[in-house]
């Protein structure tokens with residue numbers, strides 16, 4: 593059951609995106625406006641010596657049905673000339689403040705899972721697959737299901 597918009601707005605006003613940064617409609621609207629202005633918004637914190645994950649936010653979809661697409665890439669150092677980074681998580685949301693908030697929550701969860709490393713079983717596939725481990729599981733959700741059947 594989804595909550596009415598008024599209730600979601602009240603709940604959202606009590607959430608914090610970060611310490612001292614409340615998830616108010618005003619703050620989310622300002623962030624969404626900035627992302628829309630850029631068109632391809634990149635969050636890069638890697639340095640030449642310290643690897644970090646990259647998050648890229650795009651407005652995709654069609655003109656009639658635009659979609660806010662948030663991609664998480666595995667950690668790399670800045671200037672890494674190896675193979676192109678692989679998207680390990682994608683969230684597609686409506687281009688609204690609620691969509692941005694939902695995408696932020698999903699990306700934060702994905703980054704936390706990424707910090708536990710990628711699925712080792714998928715890494716053994718040919719070619720190797722890069723999948724996030726499922727929350728509370730030692731592997732990705734598909735490998736967890738296979739393991740549950742002893743496969």
Ligand SMILES: [Zn+2]
Nearest residue numbers: 711714732735
């Ligand atoms: Zn797997």
